[in-house]
Amino acid sequence: MNRVAVVGGGKIGSAIALMLAESGDYRVHLADQAEPRLKAVASHPAISTATMDLQDEARLRDHLAGAAAVVSAVPFHATGAVARAARAAGIHYLDLTEDVAVTREVERLAVEASSALVPQCGLAPGFISIVAADLARGFDRLDSLRMRVGALPQFPSNALNYNLTWSTEGLINEYIEPCEAVVEGRVTLVPALEEREEFSLDGVTYEAFNTSGGLGTLAKTFEGRVRTMNYRSIRYPGHQALMKALLQDLNLRNRRDLLADILENAIPATQQDVIVIFITVCGWRQDRFVQDSFAQKIYPQTVAGQPMSAIQVTTSAGACAVLDLLLEGRIPAKGFVRQEDVPLDAFLGNRFGRFYSAAAG
Known part of the structure; x- marks a missing residue:
């Protein structure tokens, strides 16, 4: 079973945690700085939670220890700290950011990285x-x-x-x-x-x-x-x-x-x-x-x-599908990985990618 960290326990982060946990193949450690937000997350035996300052990169690195990957579901201005902690811990990193400056920082961090850094894993971009x-x-x-x-x-x-x-x-x-x-x-x-x-x-x-x-x-x-x-x-x-x-x-x-x-x-x-x-x-x-x-x-x-909104379903399923494909070796496992490097047929054929077609009206 893969151990994965999810940082950010809002609507999207909690949905990602639940999707991964429900698959039966992931144990999720979910972190957020707001304890009430974590208490609102649906209870699941494969989800554990931790309250922490998400700007504390040393604490973040401790949180990531032993994880195969981390998914950042924090606001765009806070996700850089998660990327730096993931790079220092040597684990795979995925995020949902739309912010151009953050993506450029992730690309710089990916130079000579031993793991994959995959930004923009949501809907658009994604x-x-x-x-x-x-x-x-x-x-x-x-x-x-x-x-x-x-x-x-x-x-x-x-x-x-x-x-x-x-x-x-x-x-x-x-x-x-x-x-x-x-x-x-x-x-x-x-x-x-x-x-x-x-x-x-x-x-x-x-x-x-x-x-x-x-x-x-x-x-x-x-x-x-x-x-x-x-x-x-x-x-x-x-x-x-x-x-x-x-x-x-x-x-x-x-x-x-x-x-x-x-x-x-x-x-x-x-x-x-x-x-x-x-x-x-x-x-x-x-x-x-x-x-x-x-x-x-x-x-x-x-x-x-x-019950999940359409934006929760699409954004969360995108991140989960890319994570699945990454750990399966279907996309590059080292350096900076662009969304356009992900094959569409592999994405739609993935158990999480199928949420896109399953939810279509």
């Missing part, structure tokens, strides 16, 4: 990176690669047309930080909340606009190989205009703590969400200009007797 790379392999020459993903309420009922479904800090970060894109073959930075577009899928109209972090390492991987590549978050129409008013006109981009407090006390969270994935690749195949697309909607489901 699963969408795996799908996009797989679609791209089917072309002789690429023109464009466009990724659109949204974690949305099934039943929006406020002016923002939105409910909180995941980390508020992460949401604000992706609405503020510059966004990587490939423009005319070169990686460049474009502003968040810009380049709005509308499209319809299954009879529903959505808007999409630039947000930070979704491309993951794809921008660097495909620079010079594709003319245009970008990532945009999907929302219901009207959301982008109101967020721009809050962040720019009211200058709440420079008062993140206040904005987080407003959102968390005014916008209710929901478990009734839906994940919308829409990826389109255009290019040339046998001298013909063609397009391939991947579209999917994923809904909440029950896992190990616990």
